[in-house]
Amino acid sequence: MKIKEISALTGLTERTIRFYEERSLIQPRTERRNGREYRDYSASDAEQLMVIAGLRRLHFSVEEIREMQKYPGRIARIAEEARRSRRIDAADQQKAASILERADLSGISQSLRTG
Template sequence: MKIKEVCKRTGLTERTIRYYVEEGLIKPEITLKGGREYREYSEHDLEELETVAGLRKLFFTIDEIKDMNNTPERIGAVLDAYKLKLASDARAKAAIVEALDQLGTNRLQSASEVARKLRQLSEGLPLPQRDINPNFGRFEPGSKEEREQEYNRFVEKQARQYKTGRAIVFSIAGINMLFALLAFIYNLNVLNLIVQLTLSICLALGISWVRYLFIIGAGLAVLVYGMVVFVAFGEGLLLIAILSLLYVAYAVAVTILLFRSEAVSEFLYKQKNG
C-alpha cells in the first residue's frame, strides 16, 4: 500500500513515517520506475510502525528501539537502563516505571511485545517532537531554505491554534463562571458556586482532564434543558422555552469545541507541556 493509506490507517504523518524509514526502523519494499524510488508498505510494516510509534510515545530513543529490534537478547538490559533514565523524571513518568516493574523484563522477546504490554500507557501520550517535526537531512525533499520555510509555517500555524484555543477556553470558562454566579443569586447554593468557579479556573489554567467534566456537564444540560424546552412549549411558556433552547445550543457548542477542536487541544497540550 502507498504512504497515504499508511497515514490513514496509523494516524502518523508522512514526515514521521519517512523519518522512521530513514532511521532503518521500517523497511518497505522499494522499486525503481523511471529513475525514481517508490515504496510499497505491507501489513507487517504497519505493525512495525505501530510498534515504533508506541515505544516513541513512551520516550524510548531511536537507538534503544534499534537495539531491541537487532539484538532481542539485550531487551532486558535496555529496559533496565531505560527505567533508570525514567526515574530521573520520576513525577512525569512514574506510571511508566511502575508498569515496567510489573512486566518481568527478562521474559520479553521483541520490541512489539514491549509496545503491546505498555499500549495502555502509550495511547494517552504524544509522540516526541523529534518524530513530529524531524530533521531529515538528505532524505527530506527540497532545499534547506524550503524546509526552514515549511518549519516556520508549521510553527506559525501552531501559534495561531494556541491563541484560538486559548480564546475558546477562556470564553467557556468565563461564561461558566457567569452562569454559576447567576445560579448562586437565584438559589444561594455556595457549594455549586465553589465547584463551578474551581472548574472554570482549572480549565483556564489548561488542566486537560477538566474538559471531560465540562463535557459530561454539558451532556446532562442538553438532556435536562431539552426536556424543559419540550414542556415549556407544551404549556405555552415561550420565553422559558427559548432561553432553555439557547442554553441547549450553548451546551452542544461547548461539547463540540472541547472534544473536537484542534485549537483547544493545542492550547491544553501547550499549557501542560510548556
C-alpha cells in the same frame, strides 16, 4: 500500500514514517520506475510502525528501539537502563511489554516483564 495509506492506517504522519525509514527502523520494499523510487509498505511494516510509535510514546529513543530490533535478547537490559535513568517507570515498562506482545513478539515481551 502507499505512504498515504500506511499513514492513515497507523495514524502517523508521512514525515514521521519517512523519519523512521531514514533511521532504518523500517525498510519498505522499493521499486524504481521511470527514474523514480516508489515505496510499497506491507502489513508487517504497518505493524512495526505501530510498535515503534507505542515505544516512542513510552519515551524509548530511536536508538533504543533500533537496538531492540537488532538484538531482541537485549530488550530487558535496554528497558532496565531506561527505567534507571528515570525515563520510564515500572508501569511504562509493563506497557512496553504489552505493546510488544500485541505485535506477536511474546518472547521479547516476556523478557521485559521479568527483566
